[in-house]
Amino acid sequence: MNKQTSTSTSSILNGLIETCKDGQEGFQHAAAHVANPQLKSIFERFSKQRAHFFTQLQTAVRSLGQEAGATSSVAGALHRGWIDLKSAITSQDERAILAECERGEDSAVSQYRNALDEDLPADLRSLLIDQYGHVQKAHDEIKLLRDVSA
Numbered sequence: 743m744n745k746q747t748s749t750s751t752s753s754i755l756n757g758l759i760e761t762c763k764d765g766q767e768g769f770q771h772a773a774a775h776v777a778n779p780q781l782k783s784i785f786e787r788f789s790k791q792r793a794h795f796f797t798q799l800q801t802a803v804r805s806l807g808q809e810a811g812a813t814s815s816v817a818g819a820l821h822r823g824w825i826d827l828k829s830a831i832t833s834q835d836e837r838a839i840l841a842e843c844e845r846g847e848d849s850a851v852s853q854y855r856n857a858l859d860e861d862l863p864a865d866l867r868s869l870l871i872d873q874y875g876h877v878q879k880a881h882d883e884i885k886l887l888r889d890v891s892a
Contacts, residue, residue: 751866752808754857758870759799759811761853765877766792768846771825775834781887785843788880795873802866817849840888847881854878 766789773785800810828838854874862870 752803756811762792762796837891
C-alpha cells in the first residue's frame with residue numbers, strides 16, 4: 743500500500759473511530775439517564791461494544807503507519823447534548839432517549855456504509871463488515887425497543 747492510499751484509508755478509519763467514540767459516549771450517557779435496569783444494561787453493552795470497535799480501528803490505523811484518532815466529533819457532542827436536553831425536558835423519557843439513540847445509530851450505519859463503498863484492503867474490509875453487522879443489529883434492537891415503548 744502506498745503512502746497516499748495508506749493516508750486515505752487511515753482517514754476513512756479515523757472517521758469511523760470518531761463515530762464509534764460518539765456511540766460509546768452516547769450510549770454511556772443514555773445509560774446514565776434511564777431508570778429501567780434492562781435498558782441501562784443494553785446501553786452499557788452497546789457502549790462497551792463501541793469502545794471495543796474504537797480500539798480495533800485504532801490498531802488498524804496504527805498498522806498503516808498513521809496516527810489514530812482518539813476523540814469524538816463535535817456532532818457527537820451535540821447529539822449527546824440533545825439527549826441531555828430531551829431527558830431534562832421530558833423527565834428522562836425513555837422513549838425519547840431511545841429515539842435519539844436510534845438517530846445516532848442511523849448515522850453510524852450510514853458512516854459504515856460509506857466506508858464500505860471505498861476501496862479498502864481485504865483485511866480492513868472484513869473488519870468493517872463485521873463491525874457494520876453489529877452496528878446494524880444494535881440499530882435494529884434500539885428501533886424495536888423504541889417502537890414497543892409507549
